[in-house]
Amino acid sequence: MLLGGNKTTRKIDNFAINNLKIPSIVLMENAAISFVKHIDENEDNFLIICGKGNNGGDGYAIARQLFSKGKNVKIFCISNENMSNDCMINYEICKNMGIEIFYKIEELDKLFFECNVVIEGIFGTGLNSEIKGIYQEIIQKINTASNNKKVYSIDIPSGINGDTGEIMGISVKADITISFVTYKKGFLNSKIKDFLGKIIIENIGLNETSINHLLKEYYLTPDMIKSFRIKRNEDSHKGDFGKVLIFAGSSGFYGAGNIVAKSCVRTGAGLTTVITDKNNFSLNVFVPEAMSFPINFDNINENLEKLENEILNSDVIAIGPGIGKSEQAFLIFEKLISIKKNNKGNTIKLILDADALNLLSENRKLFEKIRNRSILTPHLVEFSRLTGFSTDEINKNRFEITKNFAKKYEIILLLKGKNTIITNGEELFANSTGNSHMANGGMGDCLTGIICSLVGQKYDLMKSAGIGAYLHGKIADELVKKQYIVNASHIIENISECILNIFQN
Numbered sequence: 001m002l003l004g005g006n007k008t009t010r011k012i013d014n015f016a017i018n019n020l021k022i023p024s025i026v027l028m029e030n031a032a033i034s035f036v037k038h039i040d041e042n043e044d045n046f047l048i049i050c051g052k053g054n055n056g057g058d059g060y061a062i063a064r065q066l067f068s069k070g071k072n073v074k075i076f077c078i079s080n081e082n083m084s085n086d087c088m089i090n091y092e093i094c095k096n097m098g099i100e101i102f103y104k105i106e107e108l109d110k111l112f113f114e115c116n117v118v119i120e121g122i123f124g125t126g127l128n129s130e131i132k133g134i135y136q137e138i139i140q141k142i143n144t145a146s147n148n149k150k151v152y153s154i155d156i157p158s159g160i161n162g163d164t165g166e167i168m169g170i171s172v173k174a175d176i177t178i179s180f181v182t183y184k185k186g187f188l189n190s191k192i193k194d195f196l197g198k199i200i201i202e203n204i205g206l207n208e209t210s211i212n213h214l215l216k217e218y219y220l221t222p223d224m225i226k227s228f229r230i231k232r233n234e235d236s237h238k239g240d241f242g243k244v245l246i247f248a249g250s251s252g253f254y255g256a257g258n259i260v261a262k263s264c265v266r267t268g269a270g271l272t273t274v275i276t277d278k279n280n281f282s283l284n285v286f287v288p289e290a291m292s293f294p295i296n297f298d299n300i301n302e303n304l305e306k307l308e309n310e311i312l313n314s315d316v317i318a319i320g321p322g323i324g325k326s327e328q329a330f331l332i333f334e335k336l337i338s339i340k341k342n343n344k345g346n347t348i349k350l351i352l353d354a355d356a357l358n359l360l361s362e363n364r365k366l367f368e369k370i371r372n373r374s375i376l377t378p379h380l381v382e383f384s385r386l387t388g389f390s391t392d393e394i395n396k397n398r399f400e401i402t403k404n405f406a407k408k409y410e411i412i413l414l415l416k417g418k419n420t421i422i423t424n425g426e427e428l429f430a431n432s433t434g435n436s437h438m439a440n441g442g443m444g445d446c447l448t449g450i451i452c453s454l455v456g457q458k459y460d461l462m463k464s465a466g467i468g469a470y471l472h473g474k475i476a477d478e479l480v481k482k483q484y485i486v487n488a489s490h491i492i493e494n495i496s497e498c499i500l501n502i503f504q505n
């Protein structure tokens, strides 16, 4: 699903009107028809509150649509001065059709009392400053009345900034928000969850393929993930699903390596090998399907030549969880990223997480070696170390900072957290799955394992990161329906079933 904001709405509008030659009034009509589809047939007694822009225009068009179905409809017009053209056209038709229109704020309380459903079209993507005066008063009244009425917002609850989700002084608290064409970036702001209610994204008569060249940002949906699927060939063998080399875990943190390896195996990689201390036997018990490449941490040099062969045999290498920042860890990390092509002549892909990112932050010349073949999966603090921006700065400007970083270093950046962001600097995915019940140690290791496995199975880097983040969060979302806490082990045991559900449903 396309992800957009205030500017992109105007861009799409302009393209539809100027290039596709769809008159703007037709777009408004389509929006109104799509909106009305979501209103329960049994509802009657509507109060529609309209501003003077196109959001208000949508409101008048919706009023007409409901009126023509024989519903009891009243309109509150906030202002009929300086209306947008299409708003004026629909306002005039409503008047001509004999729909009752009220103008005085003193009448509002009575109007609320008489209606069952409030539909508000005060501001949409055109809101451009703090709400004051009569607008503030009306929104306050809607929120007071909303205790026993169903409130629908057109496009965006009036008062929410479509780009940032900021509340511009005050906002309508909607039960249902029916938004057009794009999932608004502002909806990702978790602080306004209670203002949005249920979110529905509707079409206004534009086929996604005719407008998707205009924007390259997406909110991940099950349909998108399904469309990424690469079908498994009946004749395929384990060599077709990737040789994955993992460097994760060290004394005290072997669990991290085990989690990465098990997630990788369960996601379907052909062959998984873990570089681990020669004295670590836990891998074989925890993940019998994985192989180990034993390292003598007391004398790294003794292993480096053999390691080179292992690297040359790999399709993808995941590095980082639980490796620490010791000199030995650094030497192995440096070796693993030093060879670009494997012995089949293919580029060896890299997934860098946790300590690999910390090592990278402190040794920036290594960025040169990872260009055009890597996914970096930092959480907020790791990303702050990588960029030098504070966590607050990143939170305020996630889209721009992640895109700029990915573009500058020519990598895929996956910034973990609520609505994980994945970008290559041009295209961007915002994840729609995941929850706070999965915020516990080992979760990121599990994500790394899933993603490197998908890369091994020949999914491209953006899609691997997108499917991985979606799947990881989706499993947690399903599990919280029947348990309170979700750990990495729970995710691991449900990976395969969830992939089946997503790809085949």
Ligand SMILES: NC(=O)C1=CN([C@@H]2O[C@H](COP(=O)(O)OP(=O)(O)OC[C@H]3O[C@@H](n4cnc5c(N)ncnc54)[C@H](O)[C@@H]3O)[C@@H](O)[C@H]2O)[C@@H](O)CC1
Pocket: 009, 012, 013, 027, 028, 031, 051, 052, 053, 054, 055, 056, 057, 058, 084, 122, 123, 124, 125, 126, 127, 128, 129, 130, 131, 132, 135, 154, 155, 156, 180, 181, 204
């Ligand atoms: N492509 C699309 O997505 C379509 C969008 N449509 C609708 O068009 C809306 C955008 O319409 P507009 O651009 O006319 O904008 P809005 O209707 O959101 O609001 C703009 C009006 O409000 C005023 N205003 C802005 N901030 C204010 C404030 N703080 N206090 C008082 N007045 C303020 C402006 O001066 C202007 O008159 C969308 O939200 C959507 O509802 C539909 O008509 C169909 C097509």
Ligand SMILES: Nc1ncnc2c1ncn2[C@@H]1O[C@H](COP(=O)(O)OP(=O)(O)O)[C@@H](O)[C@H]1O
Pocket: 354, 379, 416, 417, 418, 419, 420, 433, 434, 435, 436, 437, 438, 439, 440, 441, 442, 443, 444, 445, 446, 447, 472, 473
């Ligand atoms: N509140 C949340 N909502 C959605 N996803 C979350 C939330 N908290 C954590 N996660 C997900 O859990 C994972 C945690 O990763 P990370 O912080 O690296 O954990 P660890 O280092 O302990 O393995 C990430 O994929 C993150 O997106």
Ligand SMILES: [K+]
Pocket: 055, 120, 121, 122, 123, 124, 153, 154, 155, 156, 157, 158
């Ligand atoms: K609105």
